[in-house]
Structure formats: structure tokens, C-alpha cells
Amino acid sequence: MAIEPLVDTYGRVHRDLRISVTDRCNFRCQYCMPAEGMEWMPREELLTFEEIEQVARVLVERYGIDSIRLTGGEPTIRAKLPVLISKLAALDVDLSITTNGATLASQAQLLKDAGLKRINISIDSFDRQRFIDLTRRDDLHRVLEGIDAAVAAGFEPVKLNAVMMQGINSDELLDFARFGREKGVQVRFIEFMPLDAEGKWSNDTVVSQAEIIETINAEFPLEPIERTSAPATRYRYVDGKGEIGVVASVSDSFCGTCDRVRLTADGQFRNCLFAVDEFDLRTLVRSGASDDAIAAKLDEAVKAKWAGHQIGQVTFIRPKRSMSQIGG
Numbered sequence: 363m364a365i366e367p368l369v370d371t372y373g374r375v376h377r378d379l380r381i382s383v384t385d386r387c388n389f390r391c392q393y394c395m396p397a398e399g400m401e402w403m404p405r406e407e408l409l410t411f412e413e414i415e416q417v418a419r420v421l422v423e424r425y426g427i428d429s430i431r432l433t434g435g436e437p438t439i440r441a442k443l444p445v446l447i448s449k450l451a452a453l454d455v456d457l458s459i460t461t462n463g464a465t466l467a468s469q470a471q472l473l474k475d476a477g478l479k480r481i482n483i484s485i486d487s488f489d490r491q492r493f494i495d496l497t498r499r500d501d502l503h504r505v506l507e508g509i510d511a512a513v514a515a516g517f518e519p520v521k522l523n524a525v526m527m528q529g530i531n532s533d534e535l536l537d538f539a540r541f542g543r544e545k546g547v548q549v550r551f552i553e554f555m556p557l558d559a560e561g562k563w564s565n566d567t568v569v570s571q572a573e574i575i576e577t578i579n580a581e582f583p584l585e586p587i588e589r590t591s592a593p594a595t596r597y598r599y600v601d602g603k604g605e606i607g608v609v610a611s612v613s614d615s616f617c618g619t620c621d622r623v624r625l626t627a628d629g630q631f632r633n634c635l636f637a638v639d640e641f642d643l644r645t646l647v648r649s650g651a652s653d654d655a656i657a658a659k660l661d662e663a664v665k666a667k668w669a670g671h672q673i674g675q676v677t678f679i680r681p682k683r684s685m686s687q688i689g690g
């Protein structure tokens with residue numbers, strides 16, 4: 363069957379799928395989940411590996427999706443994750459994961475052997491007490507071990523995701539740059555987005571792309587790398603010691619070139635991280651729907667995609683679900 367690209371009404375072609383495999387997490391990051399009272403999805407509501415595989419296969423075979431990232435919640439705590447990885451690796455896509463890294467010391471090699479190609483590890487501070495305050499877990503040492511394990515398993519490049527927040531960890535920008543240069547890992551600085559469970563986000567809490575680049579460039583000169591459709595704006599160190607990226611979702615939104623769609627752990631299809639409407643694939647898949655019926659629903663959902671989020675404007679509507687439930 364010929365591949366037809368998944369195009370929305372603004373002409374954007376979609377190639378990138380994010381799959382949340384669980385809403386559960388072993389951390390409780392302040393900007394992502396409340397400290398208490400989070401109700402996990404009942405297990406029977408989560409898509410099974412076979413159900414995830416069917417949706418992913420339709421997206422790859424019919425619409426040419428060529429990149430899949432597993433996320434959550436914390437994807438590495440979903441039981442038997444390597445089984446799902448080997449199913450998705452068989453679709454011959456650029457298969458990656460975003461993880462908090464805390465279990466990688468024991469899992470990195472297993473994930474690599476199952477067919478995982480790339481890995482992003484989230485870390486927002488190198489200071490133990492600050493890490494505890496941010497994640498509500500005393501696991502900095504585990505995450506650092508996890509980074510080493512990912513490098514040792516041969517993931518190339520290993521990327522670190524750091525959400526920068528004004529007055530919270532913005533004084534660590536240069537520590538991140540130094541760490542990345544010394545370890546040979548790529549740091550991606552992410553602007554804080556209004557998807558925090560506790561609603562603490564305001565424009566003043568965002569560390570902008572301009573501030574990030576200015577601070578690092580003053581110590582370690584940078585030069586821009588030509589932009590692709592990927593959300594990160596990339597820069598290389600002039601002295602050749604690697605590169606960094608900035609995901610400026612707030613100050614320099616990349617909605618105009620967005621090529622991403624999302625599947626939540628409970629089988630809801632989202633055409634945008636900030637979407638307020640979802641498309642119920644779980645009911646469809648569980649009714650024994652054909653690939654044609656699933657493909658038609660996916661097409662309908664992408665056609666309904668808006669031009670972009672409106673963070674910072676009065677028209678912006680905060681999605682009902684927090685980042686951990688949508689899948690970051």
C-alpha cells in the first residue's frame with residue numbers, strides 16, 4: 363500500500379509519534395505532578411503492547427511516521443518494556459525514549475539490546491538538596507549512574523533534558539554546559555511550559571532561549587547549527603567540544619513546523635501537546651477495528667489540528683491533563 367503523508371489543514375506533514383506507555387512515575391517533579399493525590403489510571407485502561415503496536419504500525423505503514431519516542435509518566439517502570447521496544451524496533455523507525463534515568467543503571471543495556479536507538483535523560487539540578495526539592499526524591503546519584511550506564515551501553519548521542527526555571531535552577535546553566543562538555547553528552551535546555559500540575563507557571567518563571575544562549579556563549583563560545591524540523595534550536599561549541607539545544611516552546615514556538623502527534627497511555631490520540639480535545643483510539647482498537655478504520659480516525663484527528671498553542675495570550679486554555687498524563 364502506498365504511503366500517504368499525514369498532512370493537516372496547514373500543510374504540516376507529521377512524521378513523529380510520541381507514545382506514553384504509563385502515567386505512573388517513581389518521581390514527583392514539581393513542574394509535572396502534584397506531591398500527593400495523583401490517581402493512576404487503572405491498569406485495564408492502559409493500552410496493551412499489542413494495541414500500541416497496532417496504532418504505531420498503521421501510522422508507520424500508511425502515513426510514513428518514521429520516528430517514535432516512548433515517554434510517560436516514567437516509561438522504564440512499565441513492566442516488560444523491552445518487549446514493546448522490540449515490537450516497535452521491528453517497524454524500522456528512529457526509536458527513542460525520554461526517561462528520568464533513575465533505573466538505567468540496570469536497564470540501559472537491556473533497552474539497547476531490545477533495539478532502542480536513542481535516549482534522553484531528564485535532570486534539572488546537580489545539587490542534591492535542590493534535586494530532592496524538584497523531584498521529591500533523593501535519587502540524584504541514581505540518575506548520574508544512569509547517565510554513565512547509557513553512555514557505556516553505547517547510546518550515541520546521549521541527551522540530557524533540563525527544564526530551566528527562573529530563580530530555581532537558572533544559576534546552574536554553566537554547570538550543565540560543563541557537565542555536557544566533560545561527559546560528551548548533549549544538553550537540551552527546555553523552557554518551562556504551563557503544563558505543571560500545580561499551576562505555578564507564569565511567564566516570569568521561564569528562562570528564555572536568549573538568556574540561555576547568552577550565558578553559555580559568554581563562557582563557552584557557541585555558533586548556531588542550521589535548523590531542521592526538530593523542536594530544538596542547536597548550537598555547537600566553537601572549540602569543538604560538542605553541542606547544546608534549546609527547546610523554546612514558549613519564547614520562540616515552533617508550531618509552524620510541528621510534525622508531532624501523541625498517543626496517551628490510555629489510548630487517546632492528541633494532535634498537540636496543548637490540545638484540549640482528544641480522539642478515542644482505545645475504544646476503536648478494542649472493538650476490533652480494521653487498520654482502515656484506525657487510519658481514518660488518525661487522519662480526522664490530524665485534520666483537526668490547530669495552527670498552534672497560544673501560551674502567554676488570553677486565548678490560551680490550559681489542558682486538563684498535566685504533563686505526566688499527556689506524556690512529555
Ligand code: SAM
Nearest residue numbers: 394434435436460461462484523554555685690
Ligand atoms: N519521566 C520521563 C522524564 O522525566 O524524562 C518522561 C516523561 S516527562 C513528562 C518528559 C519531559 O517533560 C521531561 O524532560 C520533563 O522534564 C519535561 N517536562 C515535564 N513537565 C514540564 C513542564 N511543565 N515544562 C517543560 N517540560 C516539562
Ligand code: SF4
Nearest residue numbers: 387389391394435462
Ligand atoms: Fe515523572 Fe518525568 Fe514527570 Fe518527573 S518529569 S514526575 S520523572 S514523568
